[in-house]
Amino acid sequence: SGVWNFGSLLGLCLITQILTGVFLGMDYTSDISTGFSSVTHIWRDVNYGWLIRNLHGNGASFFFICIYMDIGRGLYYGSYLYKETWNIGVVLLLLVMMTAFVGYVVPWGQMSFWGGTVITNLLSGVPYMGNTLVQWIWGGFSVDNGTLTRFFGFHFLLAFVIGGGTVVHLLFLHETGSNNPGGVNSDGDKISFHPYFSYKDLLGFVIMLLGLTSLGVFSPNLVGDPENFTPGNPLVTPPHIQPEWYFLFGYGILRSIPNKVGGVLGLLFSILVLMVVAILHTSKQRGLTFRPVTQFLFWTLVGDMIILTWIGGMPVEHPYIIIGQIGSVLYFGLFLVLVPLGGWVEN
Amino acid sequence: MGRHFGDLAKIRHVITYSISPFEQRAFPNYFSKGIPNVWRRFKSSVFKVAPPMILMYLTYTWGNHVHEQGKRKNPADYEKDQ
Numbered sequence: 001s002g003v004w005n006f007g008s009l010l011g012l013c014l015i016t017q018i019l020t021g022v023f024l025g026m027d028y029t030s031d032i033s034t035g036f037s038s039v040t041h042i043w044r045d046v047n048y049g050w051l052i053r054n055l056h057g058n059g060a061s062f063f064f065i066c067i068y069m070d071i072g073r074g075l076y077y078g079s080y081l082y083k084e085t086w087n088i089g090v091v092l093l094l095l096v097m098m099t100a101f102v103g104y105v106v107p108w109g110q111m112s113f114w115g116g117t118v119i120t121n122l123l124s125g126v127p128y129m130g131n132t133l134v135q136w137i138w139g140g141f142s143v144d145n146g147t148l149t150r151f152f153g154f155h156f157l158l159a160f161v162i163g164g165g166t167v168v169h170l171l172f173l174h175e176t177g178s179n180n181p182g183g184v185n186s187d188g189d190k191i192s193f194h195p196y197f198s199y200k201d202l203l204g205f206v207i208m209l210l211g212l213t214s215l216g217v218f219s220p221n222l223v224g225d226p227e228n229f230t231p232g233n234p235l236v237t238p239p240h241i242q243p244e245w246y247f248l249f250g251y252g253i254l255r256s257i258p259n260k261v262g263g264v265l266g267l268l269f270s271i272l273v274l275m276v277v278a279i280l281h282t283s284k285q286r287g288l289t290f291r292p293v294t295q296f297l298f299w300t301l302v303g304d305m306i307i308l309t310w311i312g313g314m315p316v317e318h319p320y321i322i323i324g325q326i327g328s329v330l331y332f333g334l335f336l337v338l339v340p341l342g343g344w345v346e347n
Numbered sequence: 348m349g350r351h352f353g354d355l356a357k358i359r360h361v362i363t364y365s366i367s368p369f370e371q372r373a374f375p376n377y378f379s380k381g382i383p384n385v386w387r388r389f390k391s392s393v394f395k396v397a398p399p400m401i402l403m404y405l406t407y408t409w410g411n412h413v414h415e416q417g418k419r420k421n422p423a424d425y426e427k428d429q
Contacts, residue, residue, distance in 0.1 A: 295392075307406055317414065318417055319410050
């Protein structure tokens with residue numbers, strides 16, 4: 001069905017981000033004294049620079065829309081039972097998150113600087129070597145020029161690491177072939193890629209590019225933070241430091257645990273929990289198509305992630321604190337307890 | 348690498364029949380059966396999708412409401428003011 005389009009769409013997103021990113025890199029300077037103004041220069045002076053920057057920034061949002069949908073498809077239809085493909089997919093998710101994080105620091109706006117400061121400081125929770133580790137990552141004693149230059153380099157490099165990971169992801173997928181909404185073996189029912197999937201993927205590309213360009217030209221700042229229109233200033237802290245929307249659910253989980261190391265572990269495990277889903281699969285059926293109890297739990301997970309996304313963008317005040325805590329417990333409870341229980345009940 | 352046509356599965360005793368595209372309608376009963384089918388598909392999933400979404404919405408509105416209330420002054424705190 002249509003939800004199988006997100007794999008090829010992710011490939012398109014990667015190519016779009018690399019192309020727009022390479023062009024941005026031709027005029028960007030990764031020094032704190034010129035970084036922010038080089039982005040302004042790209043926007044105002046470079047031919048179609050504004051469009052390239054638009055597509056790159058909003059392209060990141062579409063990347064995450066596609067990756068969350070791809071994961072959702074995988075969870076709903078039990079595609080995670082292709083364990084190698086799934087686990088490489090989790091690695092790809094982590095790589096995409098790392099790329100997006102360092103990429104957001106690059107424009108050196110207020111939120112770039114302060115978001116970078118908050119998240120890199122989390123590494124100080126590592127026992128014994130925490131502070132040394134943070135300063136090693138920073139290349140100094142705070143987020144400064146050393147951090148910016150290397151983060152730009154990491155951002156450029158990681159894009160191609162993702163490309164490599166994608167090849168391995170597809171290598172394993174092609175060993176088994178794709179799953180399907182019925183969750184049944186389809187070896188006896190194959191059709192050629194062209195014209196069926198070539199045209200299906202092309203339609204998906206057209207719809208996604210339509211969405212991306214619409215967002216880019218009609219409402220380019222819809223999901224952005226206005227703080228990033230101000231150059232990064234270590235002497236002025238924004239009142240509400242928050243990441244882009246695609247990280248808010250993790251940010252909500254991080255802040256729900258009133259302990260630095262605990263919060264960091266919660267954030268880490270909110271992604272790594274995906275790696276145990278296959279081990280906890282209890283149902284005799286592969287997907288949720290004929291499993292109403294677990295379907296309800298799936299949609300509860302979707303609602304919970306939306307709540308956690310909302311909470312991640314709210315100040316840490318009542319009643320947002322308790323909602324975030326309940327949401328975090330529910331998130332892990334669904335993966336580790338409720339969904340396996342649902343499968344067992346349905347059996 | 349991977350699976351190849353001719354090496355996927357062996358299926359015997361399956362007979363398929365087909366009619367030429369020129370002998371049939373392109374979109375038969377598209378609205379007369381399609382619209383009732385949409386309703387059937389909606390009915391079969393609405394009670395699994397809607398409750399979590401409704402709960403989410405209620406949590407969102409309740410949370411914002413309680414937060415707004417918390418920012419207001421409590422008149423009882425100022426009763427003894429002159």
